[in-house]
Amino acid sequence: MTVKISHTPELQAFFQQVSGAGSSQGSPRAKQILLRLVSELARVLEDLEVTDDELWGAVDYVNRLGASNEAGLxxxxxxxxxxxxxxxxxxxxxxxxxxxxxxxxxxxxxxxxxxxxxxxxxxxxxxxxxxxxxxxxxxxxxxxxxxxxxxxxxxxxxxxxxxxxxxxxxxxxxxxxxxxxxxxxxxxxxxxxxxxxxxxxxxxxxxxxxxxxxxxxxxxxxxxxxxxxxxxxxxxxxxxxxxxxxxxxxxxxxxxxxxxxxxxxxxxxxxxxxxxxxxxxxxxxxxxxxxxxxxxxxxxxxxxxxxxxxxx
Incomplete structure (x- = not known):
């Protein structure tokens, strides 16, 4: 059985680092939420085999969504x-x-x-x-x-x-x-x-x-x-x-x-x-x-x- 890379201890430690878990600065609540978001997104990318084109297309979409002021919509x-x-x-x-x-x-x-x-x-x-x-x-x-x-x-x-x-x-x-x-x-x-x-x-x-x-x-x-x-x-x-x-x-x-x-x-x-x-x-x-x-x-x-x- 292949272990998903996003589930490994090494990647979980990396996500902790990304979310600022090792820093005494910043907002604990923001760190908690971001850790969950980054971890879940990584699993989506891996589990659904999201392509590079799909990912960067989504990033471009988010940029356009913000520029149009339609995020609330x-x-x-x-x-x-x-x-x-x-x-x-x-x-x-x-x-x-x-x-x-x-x-x-x-x-x-x-x-x-x-x-x-x-x-x-x-x-x-x-x-x-x-x-x-x-x-x-x-x-x-x-x-x-x-x-x-x-x-x-x-x-x-x-x-x-x-x-x-x-x-x-x-x-x-x-x-x-x-x-x-x-x-x-x-x-x-x-x-x-x-x-x-x-x-x-x-x-x-x-x-x-x-x-x-x-x-x-x-x-x-x-x-x-x-x-x-x-x-x-x-x-x-x-x-x-x-x-x-x-x-x-x-x-x-x-x-x-x-x-x-x-x-x-x-x-x-x-x-x-x-x-x-x-x-x-x-x-x-x-x-x-x-x-x-x-x-x-x-x-x-x-x-x-x-x-x-x-x-x-």
Whole structure:
């Protein structure tokens, strides 16, 4: 039986050296993670007989992925971000933390610092008026027992009718379709926006290049992202995927989950909508959220994932 070279004591000692195990400097946690990564990669190279051309082609791909700023997109597309949600769900189940609105992926398109409103806000800048369908979003933030949570911060963002997001799409105004809304005394939030479009990965980008090799599409259904936070409650990262979408249950980013489908109702504008400046067809989406109590203060905060910040 041939012993795999990557499994030998000599190579394991080499990987220890590579990861800085013999140095008192650096981060012990980084060393631990890198040792595991290098060891596993070596086994992949050996076990699957990866060629030099395949390896250096992958290195070139990583360079192009970083240059395109699509690494966060690929993490979602390969299911890694969804796997993090499954890990958190499993830990919650072991600890008896059940109930509340399901979490799902954040995605790579959040921008910090959007305008803050009390109770309600208009999210769109009017640039797609006559093209987009007006959308009225409303709901209530509650605790596990169903009591409204006043003063909760509802931070929401979504794409326009072309499937693009402000900041990342320079043709849109700052913070278009991005708002933060503080719930009122009854835990309610309300927003006027437009019905977003689903979208796909850049067909010429490295994420779609990878998906093509896997025989997969890169399409997402229309959806609305949410961060919801309140003092004493666990921060919730989630998104609502809109009903009736072709890719609702075939989202390349694996974000659709039971309990996170929003029913969009279309109607013709009546007197109340016309008084608000809406004519013709409009849509309504009502979605309530339930927050779990925070066991420790750190649970009230979102992760320190690097995020975009609109320049002044």
């Amino acid at each position: 690929l993490v979602a597309g390969l299911g890694i971000e969804h796997f993090l949600d499954l890990l958190h769900d499993a830990r919650d189940a072991r600890q008896g933390n059940t109930g509340g609105t399901p979490r799902t992926i954040e995605g790579p398109l959040y921008v910090a610092g959007s305008p803050l409103s009390q109770g309600e806000a208009r999210m769109d800048d009017g640039s797609e008026e006559g093209v987009a369908t007006p959308l009225f979003i409303r709901g209530v933030v509650r605790d596990i027992e169903g009591k409204p949570v006043a003063g909760a911060l509802v931070d929401l963002w979504h794409a326009n009718t072309q499937g693009t997001y402000s900041y990342f799409d320079s043709s849109q105004s700052d913070y278009n379709l991005r708002r933060r809304i503080v719930t009122d005394a009854q835990g309610r939030y309300r927003a006027r926006s437009i019905v977003p479009s689903g979208y796909g990965c850049n067909p010429a980008g490295p994420t779609q290049e990878c998906l093509d090799l896997l025989g997969r599409h890169g399409q997402r259904p229309a959806h609305i992202h949410y961060f919801i936070s309140a003092a004493g409650y666990r921060h919730l990262t989630t998104q609502i995927n809109l009903s009736g979408e072709k890719y609702l249950w075939d989202d390349f980013a694996f974000a659709t989950r039971d309990g996170l489908v929003g029913q969009v109702v279309f109607s013709e504008a009546g007197a109340a909508e016309q008084a608000a400046g809406v004519s013709g067809r409009f849509a309504e989406l009502e979605f309530d959220f339930q927050l779990q109590p925070a066991a420790v203060p750190a649970e009230q905060q979102r992760s320190n994932r690097p995020r975009a910040l609109q320049s002044a």
